[in-house]
Amino acid sequence: MAIHIRGIANSKKMLLDDEGIDPGNWRDRFEKSNVDLDLTAFAAHISATYFPHSLIIDCSTSSELAGHYAGWLKNRIHVITPNKKAGTAEYSYYKELMDACLSTGSRFLYETTVGAGLPVxxxxxxxxxxxxxxxxxxxxxxxxxxxxxxxxxxxxxxxxxxxxxxxxxxxxxxxxxxxxxxxxxxxxxxxxxxxxxxxxxxxxxxxxxxxxxxxxxxxxxxxxxxxxxxxxxxxxxxxxxxxxxxxxxxxxxxxxxxxxxxxxxxxxxxxxxxxxxxxxxxxxxxxxxxxxxxxxxxxGAGREVTAGGVFSDILRLSSYLGARI
Amino acid sequence: MAIHIRGIANSKKMLLDDEGIDPGNWRDRFEKSNVDLDLTAFAAHISATYFPHSLIIDCSTSSELAGHYAGWLKNRIHVITPNKKAGTAEYSYYKELMDACLSTGSRFLYETTVGAGLPVxxxxxxxxxxxxxxxxxxxxxxxxxxxxxxxxxxxxxxxxxxxxxxxxxxxxxxxxxxxxxxxxxxxxxxxxxxxxxxxxxxxxxxxxxxxxxxxxxxxxxxxxxxxxxxxxxxxxxxxxxxxxxxxxxxxxxxxxxxxxxxxxxxxxxxxxxxxxxxxxxxxxxxxxxxxxxxxxxxxGAGREVTAGGVFSDILRLSSYLGARI
The missing domain is CATH 3.30.360.10 (Dihydrodipicolinate Reductase; domain 2)
Structure with missing residues (x-):
């Protein structure tokens, strides 16, 4: 299973890379980046067609970002997040996310929104x-x-x-x-x-x-x-x-x-x-x-257990997409 | 998701059907069957090539049946079971099962062997x-x-x-x-x-x-x-x-x-x-x-929770195979 980290962003700026960002030195490279965040460009870069699957992981607590999930899912970008904002948005939006998953096969995984890494x-x-x-x-x-x-x-x-x-x-x-x-x-x-x-x-x-x-x-x-x-x-x-x-x-x-x-x-x-x-x-x-x-x-809270839970969701998604693990 | 029950067997006899066995009246039909169990014929029938995926669920406690898993997995028949005999067989056989899964993409799911339906x-x-x-x-x-x-x-x-x-x-x-x-x-x-x-x-x-x-x-x-x-x-x-x-x-x-x-x-x-x-x-x-x-x-024991756990494994397998649930 090969995972390419093609982009990292915070609320202000982003780092995009065609070759994949090394998790060993991402922080250095990200700090040097001075590209303003442009979510449209970010999503387009993530879902470059020469990769079989695309995933955006939202580790923010942003309602604004959660508002983009529907569009991403419809464009066949999977979404994994510990952010509770989409799951607790107005029901019509939540329904839109679920419908997008059913119609496109995109996956919205949010195990860590309740109990962090616990299998709730x-x-x-x-x-x-x-x-x-x-x-x-x-x-x-x-x-x-x-x-x-x-x-x-x-x-x-x-x-x-x-x-x-x-x-x-x-x-x-x-x-x-x-x-x-x-x-x-x-x-x-x-x-x-x-x-x-x-x-x-x-x-x-x-x-x-x-x-x-x-x-x-x-x-x-x-x-x-x-x-x-x-x-x-x-x-x-x-x-x-x-x-x-x-x-x-x-x-x-x-x-x-x-x-x-x-x-x-x-x-x-x-x-x-x-x-x-x-x-x-x-x-x-x-x-x-x-x-x-x-x-x-x-x-049911904490960085390590939440990160572990997000990682579990990545592996689960990979299995759904055919990885043999 | 369409599940066709193409065969049912106990240790003595079996019932095979091309059209699928109705879970509503399987017991009647099974009792009337007088076909001796032939595991080779059973597995061949289950994995008829015109269905995309094949699965055998072993709800026995038989060591003999567990000894067939490796062959089934190598022939791309998935196996789901609460039977502990394969998981506790000599390590070389256990390894053979795991290797068969990795090389063929077949799945061996056995969540219910420990704690029945509990997510252990x-x-x-x-x-x-x-x-x-x-x-x-x-x-x-x-x-x-x-x-x-x-x-x-x-x-x-x-x-x-x-x-x-x-x-x-x-x-x-x-x-x-x-x-x-x-x-x-x-x-x-x-x-x-x-x-x-x-x-x-x-x-x-x-x-x-x-x-x-x-x-x-x-x-x-x-x-x-x-x-x-x-x-x-x-x-x-x-x-x-x-x-x-x-x-x-x-x-x-x-x-x-x-x-x-x-x-x-x-x-x-x-x-x-x-x-x-x-x-x-x-x-x-x-x-x-x-x-x-x-x-x-x-x-961690009982018919209902074990059956529920086996059903969960079926749904998990279905998700791995592309079902949108």
């Missing part, structure tokens, strides 16, 4: 395509929120843990991007659409852990006033513990593809309660896995 | 093929032994639970086939070979839970004298509990592909200790998943 999407696709009936998917889908709630035991204020998590690089630069629950909500939509749910992100009830008083203020002020979050969490924690349960932030999808993202409490035997650290945990309750769900657990 | 083999293949370094695989790989040890708490003799498990159909007809650990040992070999281990089943240290005194006697006598197993288990259980640990029967593979199958004890936070019922639990400790392993958990 493919497991779900396998269940659905082989006729299993999925009753419910539940997941601790945010490593940040997983760490916060598996660490919080009432002894140290929640706000202190948020500051720690930020320092350790566990949170987004603005921790509200994690605490808002939006990331979890988006992931539930990606999963729901695998079940055929015609759901939009805007339809998902998402419980934000950011008090209204802390929305719409600057990041510095937010970090200063972080203690305002503490009473809410402490109250929820005490209620959970009084029932012998544990607090976890969870995304759910029901059998009709309805989604929800919220704080919940779970008994000590529940896989969520047993999760530690930044582990993602995803449960599939189906006809086949009814009394005992199928559970996948492990780090 | 593909997850491992993905890790290995994308360059992760697997340090250790540990698994509760027998649903029967999982149930016995997660249920046993010293209050009821182990032998009583074995009798219960037999009545509920959780064990093989002869429970020694489970208690010998051989099934777990075989599964470790299948996993080790994915890591490149040139290991034979005979090389695996396998701890049998069957006392020597109960080996080589008839099934009825074994079931009568089952109590002789109790002191061994009780002793191991007490030792584990005195350390606050839980007893589990586990198969392990190390980074060099060395295997082992034995009773071990695990702390309360270990995923094995938290497993209940007949759940299989498989842990991958790798460079990417080092401090927190990748864990897959769920029922």
């Amino acid at each position: 999407i493919w497991t779900l696709k396998d269940l659905v395509q082989t006729g299993d009936h999925v009753h419910r998917i539940e997941g601790m889908l945010s490593g940040t929120l997983a760490w916060l709630f598996s660490t919080y035991d009432g002894s140290v204020p929640f706000s202190t843990l948020v500051r720690q998590a930020k320092e350790m690089g566990y949170t987004e630069p603005d921790p509200r991007d994690d605490l808002s629950g939006m990331d979890v909500g988006r992931k539930t939509v990606i999963l729901a659409r695998e079940l055929g749910g015609k759901i939009e992100v805007a339809d998902v009830p998402i419980q934000s852990l950011v008090p209204e008083s802390l929305e719409g203020i600057g990041l510095d002020e937010f970090m200063e006033r972080l203690e305002e979050i503490d009473p809410i969490i402490e109250q929820a924690y005490r209620t959970a513990r009084s029932k012998g349960e544990f607090l976890r932030y969870v995304g759910t999808v029901d059998e009709e593809g309805n989604c929800e993202a919220r704080l919940g409490s779970f008994g000590p035997d529940h896989p969520f309660s047993q999760a530690t650290g930044t582990d993602n945990v995803i449960l599939f309750v189906t006809d086949r896995y009814r009394t005992q769900p199928l559970v996948i657990k492990g780090p | 083999i593909w997850t491992l293949k993905d890790l290995v093929q994308t360059g992760d370094h697997v340090h250790r695989i540990e698994g509760m790989l027998s649903g029967t032994l999982a149930w016995l040890f997660s249920t046993y708490d010293g209050s009821v003799p182990f032998s009583t639970l074995v009798r219960q498990a037999k009545e509920m159909g959780y064990t093989e007809p002869d429970p020694r086939d489970d208690l010998s650990g051989m099934d777990v040992g075989r599964k470790t070999v299948i996993l080790a070979r994915e890591l490149g281990g040139k290991i034979e089943v005979a090389d695996v240290p396998i701890q049998s839970l069957v006392p020597e005194s109960l080996e080589g006697i008839g099934l009825d006598e074994f079931m009568e004298r089952l109590e002789e197993i109790d002191p061994i288990i009780e002793q191991a259980y007490r030792t584990a509990r005195s350390k606050g640990e839980f007893l589990r029967y586990v198969g392990t593979v190390d980074e060099e592909g060395n295997c082992e199958a034995r009773l071990g004890s695990f702390g309360p936070d270990h995923p094995f200790s938290q497993a209940t019922g007949t759940d299989n639990v498989i842990l991958f400790v790798t460079d990417r998943y080092r401090t927190q392993p990748l864990v897959i958990k769920g029922p």
Whole structure:
């Protein structure tokens, strides 16, 4: 199997090469490049007709780039991405992507949009395509929120843990991007659409852990006033513990593809309660896995596992295209 | 995607049809068939040249059938199976199968040989093929032994639970086939070979839970004298509990592909200790998943989940062959 890296781009500039870019020194060459990004030229260069297959890998979080997938797929350029923007775009666009794949044979692979390298999407696709009936998917889908709630035991204020998590690089630069629950909500939509749910992100009830008083203020002020979050969490924690349960932030999808993202409490035997650290945990309750769900657990974020997952998607695509691996 | 069922066979007879056998009434037709099984004729019929692709699915546990895979694969008949006999045959035969796949493009898919429908083999293949370094695989790989040890708490003799498990159909007809650990040992070999281990089943240290005194006697006598197993288990259980640990029967593979199958004890936070019922639990400790392993958990045996897994392999094969699904 021969892979030629024919182009690399960031949001500003690009490096194109007819011979293939050596992954050993791409950074040097890319830094020296002063060609402005031109996505049309980039896609045209990638899909040069003398190569049998073309692939664009989008490792950005850009909505604009995601807006180009449909055009690429229609032009028989495969797309692999950990970018959630296409999978959570308005349903009509998502449908357009799926239809483009069916009509052209192009592949849109996005395993890493949920749980990074964990085999979540493919497991779900396998269940659905082989006729299993999925009753419910539940997941601790945010490593940040997983760490916060598996660490919080009432002894140290929640706000202190948020500051720690930020320092350790566990949170987004603005921790509200994690605490808002939006990331979890988006992931539930990606999963729901695998079940055929015609759901939009805007339809998902998402419980934000950011008090209204802390929305719409600057990041510095937010970090200063972080203690305002503490009473809410402490109250929820005490209620959970009084029932012998544990607090976890969870995304759910029901059998009709309805989604929800919220704080919940779970008994000590529940896989969520047993999760530690930044582990993602995803449960599939189906006809086949009814009394005992199928559970996948492990780090669901991070550069290495995400890169590994993207690489898996490349190999999967290669197999689809006839590679013997 | 059009699937034509062109032949069905058991160990004695077969039913061949040029037009395709309707899955709705195959049983009636098969029962009426009185054509003796002729595997050469069967394979020739399956691979009639006017169909683009040929597949034989072996749902037996036959070593003899597994011995035909190499010939089928060389003749461009794909093979899908939950039968562990080929994956645990002498390494030279296993290698012959893999080489046949690489040279002809035929596919040998056997996801269901470990953990039934759970995504174990593909997850491992993905890790290995994308360059992760697997340090250790540990698994509760027998649903029967999982149930016995997660249920046993010293209050009821182990032998009583074995009798219960037999009545509920959780064990093989002869429970020694489970208690010998051989099934777990075989599964470790299948996993080790994915890591490149040139290991034979005979090389695996396998701890049998069957006392020597109960080996080589008839099934009825074994079931009568089952109590002789109790002191061994009780002793191991007490030792584990005195350390606050839980007893589990586990198969392990190390980074060099060395295997082992034995009773071990695990702390309360270990995923094995938290497993209940007949759940299989498989842990991958790798460079990417080092401090927190990748864990897959769920029922790893049973008709529905195994059939679902075989169906997944059929769809995977179809995708490799160009189906747009």
